[in-house]
Amino acid sequence: MTTATKDRLAAELRKAADASGVHAPTYRALADRAETGEFDDYADVHVCGPTALYQELMRAGLKTFAGRVANGEFDASFEESEAWARSQTDPQMVAVMEAMGIAPDRSRDQ
Numbered sequence: 001m002t003t004a005t006k007d008r009l010a011a012e013l014r015k016a017a018d019a020s021g022v023h024a025p026t027y028r029a030l031a032d033r034a035e036t037g038e039f040d041d042y043a044d045v046h047v048c049g050p051t052a053l054y055q056e057l058m059r060a061g062l063k064t065f066a067g068r069v070a071n072g073e074f075d076a077s078f079e080e081s082e083a084w085a086r087s088q089t090d091p092q093m094v095a096v097m098e099a100m101g102i103a104p105d106r107s108r109d110q
Contacts, residue, residue, distance in 0.1 A: 002077055005041075009053075009074045010034040016065055026060045041076035042084040050074060 010031045017027035030053065033039065039049035046052035050069055057066035068074070076084070085104040088094055097103040 002079065005074055005076050005080060006034055006037045006039070009039060012068075012074075013065070016062075023060065023062060026062065027065075030056065039074070040080075042080065 013027050013031035013034055017024040017031065020027055034053070037043050038045045039053040041049055043049045050072075053074075054066050054069045057063070057069065082104050085097060085102070088097065094103065
């Protein structure tokens, strides 16, 4: 499996911190939060984790990194999306995913 999105995001925020000087504390604080999964697409902390991160970055004036977020660089991977979809047990949620054609591929389920 690939590196979890939250780990990639935290690593990139830490790299930005190392290169940023005055904004380093902000980047590091966001990296610490990213490590918890707070900004993940499927986290329960925000309605949309990437949007919440984008807004925080913009408020801090970190437009370049915010642009990376807006461009989808840190969106959940297909594997993460599948794992989330497979974790859903609410019959209504499953029915909605099936109706939309986004239910997980269960062809290899045992």
